[in-house]
Amino acid sequence: MESSAPLASQLRLAVLRLSRRLRQQAVDEITPSQLSALASVAKHGELSLGTLASLERIAPPSMTRIAARLEERGLVVRRSDDVDRRVARVAISPAGQAVLEQTRNRRDAYLAVRIQDLSEEEQELLARAVPLLERLAAESADLEAATPVS
Template identity: 35%
Template sequence: MSVTPSADPPEEPQAVAAVLDELAVLTVRRLSVQGDLSLTAATTLSYLDRNGPQRLSVLAARQSVTQPSMTQLVQRLEREGLVCRAVDDLDGRAVRVSVTDAGRALLAERRRRRRERLTEMLGTLSPGELRELTRVAGEFLPLLRRLLEGTADE
């Protein structure tokens, strides 16, 4: 899918949104490993890794799932040794969840496998295509980061 400048500005955001949506779907579909963590489990671990221990309620809100669903996910991740739970120091009734060293190692391995797969895929491009993709990616990534920063806590 290619995006061409539109004479009608309201269509430009729709065209870009369609490209970003296709990019997200293709990325998840092509880089996911069968039998790997669910997307919710992976993003929960990544969030804990980046932001430190969190309350279950925060994790549930962050992942847009119910608190009982997040409790089940955390229990499964805890059984797998990827997270641990502890009583919140500020509120003894609450639980804080943190990623374990095993969870961090799993995240690092997932990143390594994704980058390895991407490197293989990039190897199928001609040198000119790779240069063009490198140029476009260098411009695209900062814009995408800026766009998504506004939605980081939603």
């Protein structure tokens, strides 16, 4: 069996380029870290900052700064935990939900225009590749702990 290294390198570059283009479609001057945290809060509901930091795989002090910026812009609402007043919790605000929806719509539109330029056969091939890409993304969390970065 041939080495998968050349394919891995090509895929990495293509995914990074596409990811960069999609990040550029964000609205409201939001940073990728802020957008990711906002999306996590939208997906999981109200979260403690510690839980959100863990989900985002960043240090708690960094999450505190991100949450403060999101709160300043009215994209999340922060409150103290009912049980432990030392714990801060965040929930998405209507403005935050609007930013997420606008960003998702812009990104989907960006991709839709480019996909429309592909032939029918290329579109079918891309549709068949989506489940494979999802598997690669899902399995990466399991591999990260076992694979050293070099």
